[in-house]
Amino acid sequence: MSQDKDLISVVVPVYNERDSLEELNKKLQDAFEKSSYDLEIIFVDDGSKDGSKTIEKELADSYSNITQVDFLTNKGKAEALNAGFAAARGKYIATIDADLQDDPYAIPKMADQLVETDVDLVSGWKKDRKDPFVKKHTSKIFNYFTRLLSGIKLHDFNNGLKVYRREVVKNITLYGEMHRYVPVIAGQQGFTSGERKVRHFPRKYGETKYGINRFWRGFFDLITVTFITKYMKRPMHFFGISGIIFLFFGLISEFYVLILKYVYNEPFNKHFAMLLFGALLLIFGIQSFSIGLIGELITYFNKRKNDTRK
Numbered sequence: 001m002s003q004d005k006d007l008i009s010v011v012v013p014v015y016n017e018r019d020s021l022e023e024l025n026k027k028l029q030d031a032f033e034k035s036s037y038d039l040e041i042i043f044v045d046d047g048s049k050d051g052s053k054t055i056e057k058e059l060a061d062s063y064s065n066i067t068q069v070d071f072l073t074n075k076g077k078a079e080a081l082n083a084g085f086a087a088a089r090g091k092y093i094a095t096i097d098a099d100l101q102d103d104p105y106a107i108p109k110m111a112d113q114l115v116e117t118d119v120d121l122v123s124g125w126k127k128d129r130k131d132p133f134v135k136k137h138t139s140k141i142f143n144y145f146t147r148l149l150s151g152i153k154l155h156d157f158n159n160g161l162k163v164y165r166r167e168v169v170k171n172i173t174l175y176g177e178m179h180r181y182v183p184v185i186a187g188q189q190g191f192t193s194g195e196r197k198v199r200h201f202p203r204k205y206g207e208t209k210y211g212i213n214r215f216w217r218g219f220f221d222l223i224t225v226t227f228i229t230k231y232m233k234r235p236m237h238f239f240g241i242s243g244i245i246f247l248f249f250g251l252i253s254e255f256y257v258l259i260l261k262y263v264y265n266e267p268f269n270k271h272f273a274m275l276l277f278g279a280l281l282l283i284f285g286i287q288s289f290s291i292g293l294i295g296e297l298i299t300y301f302n303k304r305k306n307d308t309r310k
Contacts (some may be wrong), residue, residue, distance in 0.1 A: 004069060007203045008032070008163070009040040009083030010104075013077050015096040016050045019205035024096075025059050025066070029106040035108035037092075041066045042139045044084045047074035051220040078174035085169040091269035097160035099206065101130065103199040110196050120168050123154055123183055124161035125143055131200075142180070150184045155196050157183055161198055167191075177221040183221035235295030243288030246281045253278025 009104040010028060025041065033041035043056040043066065053070055060068040069083050085093060091116065094107045102124065114198065129136050146157050156224045158180040172185050227238065232299060257275045260266040268275060 005036060005038045005042055006111075007038045007090040008092045008094055008107065009042060009084075009088035009090030011042045011044060011081060011088060011094060012044055012096055012098050013044050013048040013084065013160075014048060014052050014056065014058065014082035014098045015074060015077075015080075016048045016052060017206060018048070018050045018052045019056055020098055020100045021052060021055045021059065024098055024104065025063070026109075029054060030035075030062070031105040031107060037108055037111060037161070038086070039065055040088050040090055042084045043067070043098075044080040044087075045067045045071060046080045078176060078179045079231075081179055082174055084193060088166075088169070091166055093162055093166060094163045095160055100204050101201050102126075102159070102161040104291070106161065106196065106198045107163060110161075110198075113194060113196055114165065117194050119194040121162060121164045121186055121193050122181060123193060123195045123246065124159040125154070125156045126159055126200040127155070127197050129200050130202040137156045141307055146181065146184065149222070150181075150187065152183050152187050152193055154193060156181055157181060158197070165191075167185055174296065175284060176224075178224075180221065225236045229238065235299065236292035239288045239292030239295065243292065244286045246285030248285075250278045250281030251287055253281060 006264060012024070018089050021043070028039065028041055041063070043059070045053050045056055045068065052145055053068075055266070056066075056068045056070075059206070060066045067087060069087055071083070084095070092111050094111070096104060096107070106124060110124070114120075114122045129139070131139070139156075143155060143157055147153060162182065165185075168186050168189075168191050171189050171191075174185070178181065178185065257268065257278065259269045260271055261268055269309065
């Protein structure tokens, strides 16, 4: 390992990708051979059952710059990335999927862009995707709404090919399907993002891990990450607004029934549904305000505790 080259740790989450690992390693080693960076590869096996762990061990035994991290069971890509980030020693951290669809040769160029543009992470943009029709177009929908809700102008949030400054991965924690939204989570911490067009290839071995369940999990996580990004430090801004809306329409409903009763002499039982609907809206409004107030108190005391520790 050269003394005058910066180290890039490449984290590779692996789940049943036995056939692609040797080829991926060869391309990564070749991509860095003439680059201005040293290479560390971290294979994080997410409970593979197809013999991927054996291939990873053979590679780790043959190459001094390869580390293997194993999960006994499948924990998901987010947990695999967390484990890889924890093990990484590089000044810069890259991530790439093990399916050979992303271009390993782009990593040194993305690292150069990271340094030259002074951003904190560079995300690959698969402008010409080679995925099946459904995966390609659902990804476009997610990317559109993520840009809209987060304000971060990237085309391909979920691209597994990314390069980070070390400080970014040491300050974020992923769970669920949150690996899709790393630039959003990083943006919440004050880090900046850039992107680079990268080549994308059809899947060469095995089968895609994408399914309809991931679509719904990703949708719910988009709602979660939007709330965390916009309202984590000011929960009353969310719950207070919804509380006002509920209370406003609840009061209108109740006043409408009262006017019918005392101005037009219509009995309450004739408009019982409207009366009940208004009462429910008032209850929802009070509950929203209460949740917002509790959230503000939790935020205040957590901040006070953190300030005391400094």
